[in-house]
Structure formats: structure tokens, C-alpha cells
Amino acid sequence: MNRLILAVAALGLVLGSVSLSQGGPILIGAPFELTGDQAAFGTIELDAVRFANELRPTVLGRSVEIVAVDTASSASESSNVTQRLIDQGVVALVGWCCSRGAIPAAEVAQAAGVVSISVTSTNPQTTLVGEGDPRGSFSFRVDFIDPQQGGAGADFVFNTLGGRRVLVVRQIGDAYSFGLTEFFTNRFIQLGGEVNIQDVNEGQTDFSAQVAALQAFNPDVVYSSAFPPQSGPFIRQARDGGYTGPFAGGDAILSQQTVDLAGADAILTAEGTANVFATSPVGAADVGSPEAQAFLQAWQARFGDNPDPFETLGFDAYNVVIQAIENIGPAFNERSLAEQRVAIRDALLATENFPGASGSITFVDTDGTPRNRVLGVFRMDLDAEGKLVSGGLGTLVATAGG
Structure with missing residues (x-):
């Protein structure tokens, strides 16, 4: 338990302080492949998102609630559950281990003006669905392509x-x-x-x-x-x-x-x-940064083993979105849901050298695929x-x- 406390404290120094005040929960949609042939990856990535939420459960004085759903490793079901999450009022979507579901879901999210950030969808099309949209793209990922x-x-x-x-x-x-x-x-x-x-x-x-x-x-x-x-x-x-x-x-x-x-x-x-x-x-063990080591220590204390890269990226996908909300500042809470969704997109596009457990994440001047991912x-x-x-x-x- 002491190791977990130390690791969380270290993460707090990196990710920023969190104030506590009144306010309803901020909803983050988490559509993952929990059944079907991609479930081996979707389930562990959702575990990592939930763990990240345990370590950083609030932002701007409001609790953050993960709304998890199963895409069933299906393109059509991924689109359907994505629309349902959007209708439920999520401010952003963090999910998808795989391109099969991530690409059609990103199209749904793009149409609604909601950020979708894929954990490990590697097909280039995932972040290109917004090409030609005058509002700009709402699609991101934290992995390579x-x-x-x-x-x-x-x-x-x-x-x-x-x-x-x-x-x-x-x-x-x-x-x-x-x-x-x-x-x-x-x-x-x-x-x-x-x-x-x-x-x-x-x-x-x-x-x-x-x-x-x-x-x-x-x-x-x-x-x-x-x-x-x-x-x-x-x-x-x-x-x-x-x-x-x-x-x-x-x-x-x-x-x-x-x-x-x-x-x-x-x-x-x-x-x-x-x-x-x-x-x-x-x-994370091969990244070697202070942030990676803090995550590694916290994960080992919580689960008793080492995180694999899919879990590390799930952890980062959640945190880069929460940090984007933090960077918007208190004005985020005064905006409409539609305005909050656009503000998150804009804050992500301004993200440079976010210190993730998987390494530095930069979205500035990209198509939503971070620069310099190590393979x-x-x-x-x-x-x-x-x-x-x-x-x-x-x-x-x-x-x-x-």
C-alpha cells in the first residue's frame, strides 16, 4: 500500500493538482472490445482506463465517471454503442483496441463533434475521418500507425x-x-x-x-x-x-x-x-521516464505484475484527455456540452510533450496521431x-x- 501511495503522489506531480468542489460527474465514454475475437486486448485496455480513473478520479472539482460498453469486436456494434454514449452526454470517448471498430466509431463521433481517442487502433484511416470537415477533425490516437x-x-x-x-x-x-x-x-x-x-x-x-x-x-x-x-x-x-x-x-x-x-x-x-x-x-519498463516508473510502481502495487504496452497506452489515453480538460480551466464548467466537446478537441490539438507512461505525447501539427511513437x-x-x-x-x- 505504501508503494501505491508513493506512486500516486509521483503521478500527481506530473499530471497536475486537482481541486475539489461541487458539480455533477464528467462522463467519459469507454467503448471497448470486451467480447469477440479482439477481447484479449479490449478487456485489458479498459482495465487500464479504469485504473487511471482510480488514480485521477476528479478534474476541475468534478468527479469523472467511466461509462464502459462492449463493442463485441464488431464494426456495426461499435458504431451503435458510440452513438448511444454520445446520446448519454459523454464529453469524450476513450476506447478501441482495434481499427475494425475504431474507424466506423470515429465517423460517428466526428459527425457529432465529439473527440474519439483510440488506444491502439493503428490503421491510418482512424484519424483521417474528419478530412474535409470545416470544423476540423475530432479523432485521435495514442499509438503508432x-x-x-x-x-x-x-x-x-x-x-x-x-x-x-x-x-x-x-x-x-x-x-x-x-x-x-x-x-x-x-x-x-x-x-x-x-x-x-x-x-x-x-x-x-x-x-x-x-x-x-x-x-x-x-x-x-x-x-x-x-x-x-x-x-x-x-x-x-x-x-x-x-x-x-x-x-x-x-x-x-x-x-x-x-x-x-x-x-x-x-x-x-x-x-x-x-x-x-x-x-x-x-x-513502461522500457520507456524509463519518471512518469513511466511512477505508473509501473503503481500498477505493480495494485495488480502484482507488470503492465503490458496495451495497458500502458490505455492509461495514457485516459490521462491525456483529463489533462486536456484540466488545461481548459474553470471555464469548462460554464460551457454547454457541445462547447465542452469542442474545447477538449482544441486542448488536445494544443497538447505538446505530455509526459505519458508510454513516452511523450504531442498532437500539435499532427492529424491526431502523436509524433515520435517508439515501436x-x-x-x-x-x-x-x-x-x-x-x-x-x-x-x-x-x-x-x-
């Missing part, structure tokens, strides 16, 4: 893993998977590599056709932009089909769910070293119990950006 992630992944596969022929597993109907595949493939071909794309469906369990294509193509590396419910079983079946080479993928595969569905023996080589790699945001490449090393080491991250083997 897939041109950076796909390019870094291709560089790693080509230069570090030595891959020249890559089979790519792409998930049909998913904006993240299609976007990441495009950026990875374009860069890999530019480097001189050859790509074979195999499509899979959400909910698919039999990958015999794709494994047969793998065997015929004989790749050096298999790269997956699909989510754990598809990537995990595919890894298992590819191993059973005789493939012994490395797997790589985007941040969607960096999950214990991938490991559990594939089996630890499919992740590890015969020597016990992981042969699966993923690009991902770096964790890591992680080897999915496991402990003796088959769990990803370093708080679910694996081992950092390379970085890009910053």
Missing part, C-alpha cells in the same frame, strides 16, 4: 530473420489486418522479397488449405496480421504440417491467447528459445509455465522510431 509497424516488421523479417519468401496470413473483413498486410507487403517487396498472401476468416478453425499453400510455397518466414483466435491455431497447424521456421506478426499476435491456442511447443524451438516475433508498442520488436519468450515473460511482452530485441 501501421505504415510504421508494417515497415518495421518487414525490415526485421528481411534483415534480421533473413527472410526472402514470406507467407502472410491475412484476416478477411478486418481493417487492421488488411492495412498492416498492405504496408508490410509493400515494404518487403521493396526490399527484394517475395510474398504469398493467404486469407483466413474470423472463427475459422481448420487451416488445412492454408497450410497446404504454405507447404507448396515453402517460405522462409510466416507473417500474420490476424488476431489470436486465428493466429494461434494457424501456428499450431503449420507446425503440425512440418513448418519449422520463424513466425512474425503485428501487435495483434502479441498475446497470451496466441500462445495458449498454439501451444508452447509451437512457439519454442527444440532448444527452448521462442521462434515467434511481434512488433508492438514498448512497455519494439519482441521475441515471444515463455517462462517454465508457458507464460509470456516480462509481463506478457516477451523479450525486446529491437526498436524503431522515437
Whole structure:
């Protein structure tokens, strides 16, 4: 408990003091993927938003209430629940692990003039939905984007893993998977590599056709932009089909769910070293700033383990919005709901060098994607119990950006 108090005190110095006075709660909508194939990420990001709210529950003398809803990992449901949250009077929206739901929800929020800030939607379109709107864009994120992630992944596969022929597993109907595949493939071909794309469906369990294509193509590396419910079983079946080479993928595969569905023996080589790699945001432990260390200490005291990058970014997404409200000042409380929503957008656009747990966040002169986000490449090393080491991250083997 003492460690938690110290950590919260340290965060208070960074995030600013909070005054207490009368006033109704400020509502922050939190639409996350709590069920469906993206739930492994949405649930932990919501946990992080709620934890951030525990540490900073008030702003400008008013309590902040998180209104959480489930998008069911569905584009249509994400749009529907976003509209319901807007109708309930939220001043801003913080949510979405994934582009499938974030992009259509951002369109709904843009039409209503409400800020949407995605935790880990990496498709560029997420923050471009307001292009051409004379009011300006209301869409933000705190993560990197897939041109950076796909390019870094291709560089790693080509230069570090030595891959020249890559089979790519792409998930049909998913904006993240299609976007990441495009950026990875374009860069890999530019480097001189050859790509074979195999499509899979959400909910698919039999990958015999794709494994047969793998065997015929004989790749050096298999790269997956699909989510754990598809990537995990595919890894298992590819191993059973005789493939012994490395797997790589985007941040969607960096999950214990991938490991559990594939089996630890499919992740590890015969020597016990992981042969699966993923690009991902770096964790707070790798950021090393005072703010990151304060968050790390508070999280460890509260949960007894290390936060992973998705949780770190969820924490930052909440705090950057609350700090924007703080920066508006007492006049925020005198404004109408519509005016408050615009003021939050304007304050975010003026945000420069916000000291987040994931690193510095700047929205000045951007399209809503922060500048200089650091990306890591992680080897999915496991402990003796088959769990990803370093708080679910694996081992950092390379970085890009910053």
C-alpha cells in the first residue's frame, strides 16, 4: 500500500493538482472490445482506463465517471454503442483496441463533434475521418500507425530473420489486418522479397488449405496480421504440417491467447528459445521516464505484475484527455456540452510533450496521431509455465522510431 501511495503522489506531480468542489460527474465514454475475437486486448485496455480513473478520479472539482460498453469486436456494434454514449452526454470517448471498430466509431463521433481517442487502433484511416470537415477533425490516437509497424516488421523479417519468401496470413473483413498486410507487403517487396498472401476468416478453425499453400510455397518466414483466435491455431497447424521456421506478426499476435491456442511447443524451438516475433508498442519498463516508473510502481502495487504496452497506452489515453480538460480551466464548467466537446478537441490539438507512461505525447501539427511513437520488436519468450515473460511482452530485441 505504501508503494501505491508513493506512486500516486509521483503521478500527481506530473499530471497536475486537482481541486475539489461541487458539480455533477464528467462522463467519459469507454467503448471497448470486451467480447469477440479482439477481447484479449479490449478487456485489458479498459482495465487500464479504469485504473487511471482510480488514480485521477476528479478534474476541475468534478468527479469523472467511466461509462464502459462492449463493442463485441464488431464494426456495426461499435458504431451503435458510440452513438448511444454520445446520446448519454459523454464529453469524450476513450476506447478501441482495434481499427475494425475504431474507424466506423470515429465517423460517428466526428459527425457529432465529439473527440474519439483510440488506444491502439493503428490503421491510418482512424484519424483521417474528419478530412474535409470545416470544423476540423475530432479523432485521435495514442499509438503508432501501421505504415510504421508494417515497415518495421518487414525490415526485421528481411534483415534480421533473413527472410526472402514470406507467407502472410491475412484476416478477411478486418481493417487492421488488411492495412498492416498492405504496408508490410509493400515494404518487403521493396526490399527484394517475395510474398504469398493467404486469407483466413474470423472463427475459422481448420487451416488445412492454408497450410497446404504454405507447404507448396515453402517460405522462409510466416507473417500474420490476424488476431489470436486465428493466429494461434494457424501456428499450431503449420507446425503440425512440418513448418519449422520463424513466425512474425503485428501487435495483434502479441498475446497470451496466441500462445495458449498454439501451444508452447509451437512457439519454442527444440532448444527452448521462442521462434515467434511481434512488433508492438514498448512497455513502461522500457520507456524509463519518471512518469513511466511512477505508473509501473503503481500498477505493480495494485495488480502484482507488470503492465503490458496495451495497458500502458490505455492509461495514457485516459490521462491525456483529463489533462486536456484540466488545461481548459474553470471555464469548462460554464460551457454547454457541445462547447465542452469542442474545447477538449482544441486542448488536445494544443497538447505538446505530455509526459505519458508510454513516452511523450504531442498532437500539435499532427492529424491526431502523436509524433515520435517508439515501436519494439519482441521475441515471444515463455517462462517454465508457458507464460509470456516480462509481463506478457516477451523479450525486446529491437526498436524503431522515437
